[in-house]
Amino acid sequence: MAMPTHPEVPRHLAVIMDGNGRWAKSRGLPRKAGHRAGAETVREAVDVCQEMGIEFLTLYAFSSENWNRPEKEIEALMKLLERFLKTKTREFAKKNVRLKAIGQTHRLPDSCRAELEKVMAETKDNTGITLILALSYGSREEIADATRRIAVKVQSGELDAGEIGNDTIAAHLDTAEFPDPDLLIRTSGELRLSNFLLWQLSYAEFYITSKNWPDFHKADFREAIENYSRRHRRFGRV
Numbered sequence: 001m002a003m004p005t006h007p008e009v010p011r012h013l014a015v016i017m018d019g020n021g022r023w024a025k026s027r028g029l030p031r032k033a034g035h036r037a038g039a040e041t042v043r044e045a046v047d048v049c050q051e052m053g054i055e056f057l058t059l060y061a062f063s064s065e066n067w068n069r070p071e072k073e074i075e076a077l078m079k080l081l082e083r084f085l086k087t088k089t090r091e092f093a094k095k096n097v098r099l100k101a102i103g104q105t106h107r108l109p110d111s112c113r114a115e116l117e118k119v120m121a122e123t124k125d126n127t128g129i130t131l132i133l134a135l136s137y138g139s140r141e142e143i144a145d146a147t148r149r150i151a152v153k154v155q156s157g158e159l160d161a162g163e164i165g166n167d168t169i170a171a172h173l174d175t176a177e178f179p180d181p182d183l184l185i186r187t188s189g190e191l192r193l194s195n196f197l198l199w200q201l202s203y204a205e206f207y208i209t210s211k212n213w214p215d216f217h218k219a220d221f222r223e224a225i226e227n228y229s230r231r232h233r234r235f236g237r238v
């Protein structure tokens with residue numbers, strides 16, 4: 001796997017892509033148009049992260065709570081996701097992108113899920129950037145699922161309850177095979193995590209911008225990374 005070009009570049013960048021609706025509203029467009037524009041920004045995000053040598057990019061695309069949105073909007077988002085996946089297969093192959101997903105993907109519509117599985121299978125041996133889509137993702141659900149899996153192992157005697165530690169939890173999360181994010185970007189100015197990677201972001205640096213996701217371009221990514229590179233991470237030490 002390619003090493004970051006600068007040590008100051010985050011190895012893993014996580015993004016809460018927020019503000020599609022507000023972007024559309026400010027232009028007198030339907031929310032759907034905002035999601036469409038947001039999908040374009042995803043393309044830019046993958047490109048710029050790859051250019052900068054970031055190894056893992058996690059994008060919060062649909063939360064567990066987003067199922068509570070109007071049916072029409074969910075439908076539009078799922079259609080967009082399916083189209084995104086369909087049009088990406090060839091591009092990911094060419095650009096050596098490996099696609100992964102976290103979240104309760106079994107809740108996605110069948111056609112979406114089939115497309116997702118297909119692209120993940122086709123890109124599994126790619127060695128460039130790993131793009132992780134958080135789909136029907138909620139951190140509390142993820143932790144509950146992990147706890148259930150651990151409990152089953154304790155029950156069967158495969159695991160000793162006394163030996164459960166941080167590493168045990170981490171190994172049972174959807175993110176088990178990825179390092180923790182170093183930097184979290186949230187667009188559109190909200191100062192909250194919205195049930196995103198609660199465990200994994202314990203020591204991540206936060207970068208919040210008031211720009212809406214469809215307005216967040218390559219130069220904005222570079223600025224965020226540069227800002228990150230000037231920070232001093234202490235991890236509890238002096």
Ligand code: IPE
Nearest residue numbers: 017018019020021022023061
């Ligand atoms: C982010 O934009 C996309 C998803 C959550 C799916 P929003 O749809 O949340 O846009 P705002 O926050 O309403 O502007």
Ligand code: IPE
Nearest residue numbers: 016017018060061062063194
């Ligand atoms: C978080 O955005 C989820 C995604 C970006 C997919 P939301 O718009 O759903 O979060 P809240 O409702 O503002 O907390």
Ligand code: MG
Nearest residue numbers: 018019020021
């Ligand atoms: Mg929002």
